[in-house]
Amino acid sequence: MAENKEMTVDQVVKQIKNGDTVAIGGWGIIRKPLGLVRAIAKSDLKDLTIMGLAGMDLDMLIAAGKVKKAITGFVAFEGGEGRAVAYDNARKNGTIEYMEISEFMLIAGLKAAAERIPFYPTRSGLGTDILTMNPEIETFKAPYTGEKLVAMPALRADVCLIHANQASSEGYATIKGDKLWDHIMVRAADKVFVSAEQIIPRYELQKDMADVKILTPWVTGVVEVPNGARPGILFPDYIDPGNKTIKAYMDAALDPKAFKEYMDKW
Amino acid sequence: MAKATKVKTAKTEELATEYTIEEQMCCALAREFGPNDKIALSGVLNWTFVAEALAQKMNAPQIPCHHDYWRLGGNGCLAEGPRFPFQVGNPPEEYPSAQVTSEDIFAMVLGGKWNIMMQPLQVDKQGNANLALIGDPKKPDRYFVGSRGLPDNSTNSGRTYFTVATHLKRNFPEVVDFKSSAGWGPERLAGDIPYGAIEKVFTPLCIFDIDPKEKQMRLASVHKGVTVEQVLKNTGFKPILPKDGVPETCVPTKEELRLLREVIDGAAIRRLDHGTAEEKKAVFDQISDGTGFVQIYPNRR
Structure with missing residues (x-):
C-alpha cells in the first residue's frame, strides 16, 4: 500500500527549520500557498530565505519578520490590486538581504538545481x-x-511549498490552470509540501489525469487547505482576487499591532 | 528573428486630415508589424492593444494577440482578435482563445518569436530601460516591481518596443537608475547580445528610435502639434536629431481611421492611457456612459 503523505498545516511548519531556504510556487498572487504561508508567519520560525516569483507570500513573511533574504524574479501583486508594501519598505530601509534577478534567471537557477548541475x-x-x-x-x-x-x-531550496486544486494522499496533485513553474520548483527542493483545496482518493484523480502536474516522487507531504490561495486566485475555483482583504493587508502590513489583528482575523 | 517590416502605405491612399495624437500613435505602432511576425504582446496599455488590433486588420492578420488574462487559468491567452474591452461593439466569435502558460511565454521569448511592448519607468540615451526601482538600487526611494522579464526580453526575444505614458525629464534621464533591459551599451555594441534590441519608444509627445550609426536614441518624429523644442525641454538627455529635420509622426490614412473608429475601437479606449488621473477618469466616465467598469470590461466584473 502506498505511503500516506497527508499531514496537517502544523506538521508542515514543523518540518521547516530556522535559516531554511523556502521556495514558494505560484506567481504574484496567482495560486500562492497562502494558507501555509500564513501558518509560517504565525510560527516562531526566523531567518528564512524566500525564493520565487513573489507577491503577497513574500510580503506577508517580511511583515511578520521571518525573512532574512529574498531571491526574486519580481515582487508584485499581479492578478489583484495591491503592491508589496513590506518588501518596498524593507528595500528602502535595507532591512533584508536580497538577490533580485529576472523571471527567467530565477527559473534557470531552479532548472539547474533540479538537474543537479552547477x-x-x-x-x-x-x-x-x-x-x-x-x-x-x-x-x-x-x-x-x-x-x-x-x-x-543553481538555486537549491530546503523546502518547496505549492498550492494545487486537488491532491491524493499518495502525493499526486492536479493543477487545472497554468502550472507556472511549480513543476520545476518541486524538483529543486529537498522537501516538498503541497497544499490543496481538497484531498481526494487517487482513483478520482483518473478523471483529470491530464491535470495531474505534480507527481508523488517529488512530494514529501500533502495537506488539505480549502481556500488555500486566497485572497489570491486559483483557477477555476476562485478567479476573483480578494481585493478588499488585500487592501486590509496593505493597510496593516507596516504596523505590528494592526498586522497582528489582520493575521488573527484572516 | 523577424525584422521589423516597414509597411509603407500606398501613395494613392488618401491621408486623413483630422486625427488625434492617440490615433497617430496607434497607426505608427500598427505599421511596425507585418507578415513575418509571429506574435505580439501588447503589455498593459489600452492604446497598444488598439494598435495591435489595427495591425491585425491591416498588415499582419496572422498575429495572435496575447492577453494577460488570469481568469483563463493560464498566464494569459491567445486570441484572434483584440483585447477583451473591445467586446463593446465586437462580435464574440472573434475571441477564440488558447491558454498560454508561463512556459509557453518563455519558450516564445527564448525562441525569438515574441515582440513585446513594455512600459518602463525610465529610458535613457543608450536605450536602456528601468522597470525596477527609483533612486539608488542599494537603497531605493521606491521599489517598483523588479525587472521582471525585461532582462529576458531584451536579450532573447524578437523586437522590443517601449511605451512611456508620461514624457518628463525624469522618465528620460541620461542614465537610468537601474538597467533592467539591455539597450545599446558596451555588451550589445561588442556583439555579445544579438537579440531583443530596442526598436522604438512611444511617448505622448514623440517617437524615439535608435540612430543606426551612433546607436543612441534619436528623435524619429513628433506627434501632431508637438514641437521639437517641447520634446527637448522635457527630455533629460540630448537625443540625436535627424539631419533633414524631425518629421511629424505618420499621418493616418482614411482607411486606418475608419478601422480604428468604426471597427476596432468604437468606444475609443485608446484615449484612456494619457493625461492626468482626472482626465483619464473623465474619458472613462464618458466611454462607460455612467455604467462603470462593467460595460468596458464585461468579463472582469
Whole structure:
C-alpha cells in the first residue's frame, strides 16, 4: 500500500527549520500557498530565505519578520490590486538581504538545481544591472561558438511549498490552470509540501489525469487547505482576487499591532 | 528573428486630415508589424492593444494577440482578435482563445518569436530601460516591481518596443537608475547580445528610435502639434536629431481611421492611457456612459 503523505498545516511548519531556504510556487498572487504561508508567519520560525516569483507570500513573511533574504524574479501583486508594501519598505530601509534577478534567471537557477548541475546557461541578464548588483553571477564564453553567456547559478531550496486544486494522499496533485513553474520548483527542493483545496482518493484523480502536474516522487507531504490561495486566485475555483482583504493587508502590513489583528482575523 | 517590416502605405491612399495624437500613435505602432511576425504582446496599455488590433486588420492578420488574462487559468491567452474591452461593439466569435502558460511565454521569448511592448519607468540615451526601482538600487526611494522579464526580453526575444505614458525629464534621464533591459551599451555594441534590441519608444509627445550609426536614441518624429523644442525641454538627455529635420509622426490614412473608429475601437479606449488621473477618469466616465467598469470590461466584473 502506498505511503500516506497527508499531514496537517502544523506538521508542515514543523518540518521547516530556522535559516531554511523556502521556495514558494505560484506567481504574484496567482495560486500562492497562502494558507501555509500564513501558518509560517504565525510560527516562531526566523531567518528564512524566500525564493520565487513573489507577491503577497513574500510580503506577508517580511511583515511578520521571518525573512532574512529574498531571491526574486519580481515582487508584485499581479492578478489583484495591491503592491508589496513590506518588501518596498524593507528595500528602502535595507532591512533584508536580497538577490533580485529576472523571471527567467530565477527559473534557470531552479532548472539547474533540479538537474543537479552547477549553473544554467542563458543570455538573460547580459548588459543589465542585474549582473552589476549580483557580482556572484558570472558570465562565460560558450564552448563551440565563443558567445558570451550568463552562468546562472543553481538555486537549491530546503523546502518547496505549492498550492494545487486537488491532491491524493499518495502525493499526486492536479493543477487545472497554468502550472507556472511549480513543476520545476518541486524538483529543486529537498522537501516538498503541497497544499490543496481538497484531498481526494487517487482513483478520482483518473478523471483529470491530464491535470495531474505534480507527481508523488517529488512530494514529501500533502495537506488539505480549502481556500488555500486566497485572497489570491486559483483557477477555476476562485478567479476573483480578494481585493478588499488585500487592501486590509496593505493597510496593516507596516504596523505590528494592526498586522497582528489582520493575521488573527484572516 | 523577424525584422521589423516597414509597411509603407500606398501613395494613392488618401491621408486623413483630422486625427488625434492617440490615433497617430496607434497607426505608427500598427505599421511596425507585418507578415513575418509571429506574435505580439501588447503589455498593459489600452492604446497598444488598439494598435495591435489595427495591425491585425491591416498588415499582419496572422498575429495572435496575447492577453494577460488570469481568469483563463493560464498566464494569459491567445486570441484572434483584440483585447477583451473591445467586446463593446465586437462580435464574440472573434475571441477564440488558447491558454498560454508561463512556459509557453518563455519558450516564445527564448525562441525569438515574441515582440513585446513594455512600459518602463525610465529610458535613457543608450536605450536602456528601468522597470525596477527609483533612486539608488542599494537603497531605493521606491521599489517598483523588479525587472521582471525585461532582462529576458531584451536579450532573447524578437523586437522590443517601449511605451512611456508620461514624457518628463525624469522618465528620460541620461542614465537610468537601474538597467533592467539591455539597450545599446558596451555588451550589445561588442556583439555579445544579438537579440531583443530596442526598436522604438512611444511617448505622448514623440517617437524615439535608435540612430543606426551612433546607436543612441534619436528623435524619429513628433506627434501632431508637438514641437521639437517641447520634446527637448522635457527630455533629460540630448537625443540625436535627424539631419533633414524631425518629421511629424505618420499621418493616418482614411482607411486606418475608419478601422480604428468604426471597427476596432468604437468606444475609443485608446484615449484612456494619457493625461492626468482626472482626465483619464473623465474619458472613462464618458466611454462607460455612467455604467462603470462593467460595460468596458464585461468579463472582469
